[in-house]
Amino acid sequence: MLVFWKERLILLAVPKTGTTAIEGALAPRAQMVLRDPPQIKHAPLYRTRRFVTPLIEAAGGEGFETVAAVREPVDWLGSWWRYRRRDDLAGHANSTRNVPFEEFVDQYARGKPAPYASVGSQARFVGCGEGSIGVDHLFRYEAMDRLVAFLEERLGTTIELPRLNVSPKHPMELPDHVASKLRRKRAAEFEVWQAARG
Secondary structure: OEEEOOOOEEEOOOOOOOHHHHHHHHHHHOOEEOOOOHHHHOOOHHHHHHHHHHHHHHOOOOOOEEEEEEOOHHHHHHHHHHHOOOHHHOOOOOOOOOOOHHHHHHHHOOOOOOHHHOOOOHHHHHEOOOOOEOOOEEEEHHHHHHHHHHHHHHHOOOOOOOOOOOOOOOOOOOOHHHHHHHHHHOHHHHHHHHHOEO
């Protein structure tokens, strides 16, 4: 998470949406950089409003807006699945090393997924707790150029994005019945992505 004081802007770090690269480019320009541990770096909107916003307001800051990116849900899940296949997670409950992508997505679509498929919700991350989007400026990961253009204009700077924290490539196949189940059970994920600027 990055806070830009003069510009009254908070950049939320939705996991697996290129936020590490954005942080790498803009951290020197930010007044507050919350990067570690991951629970703080990736604080969702509701937690930001509960803990970060009061801190800002106590220091005399007001009128801050939020900006974030969300990723197409199947692609987002694919990034998580590939990320959790890495060597250092082998044998861990979160490892997807021996889990086919189809099974990972099927588990994610359940009410209580297996630990390896428990990766949160983009809709909940950017939501305001009432089933609607709470982030002021929401962009699609797939249209990163629009997010970058917004940040360049808002911050009055040029941004060169490095490629950081990229999950290794691995083939992903998703049968129609699993894709349909995902859309039915996790409809909010697709609705949020559709509503973002693309």
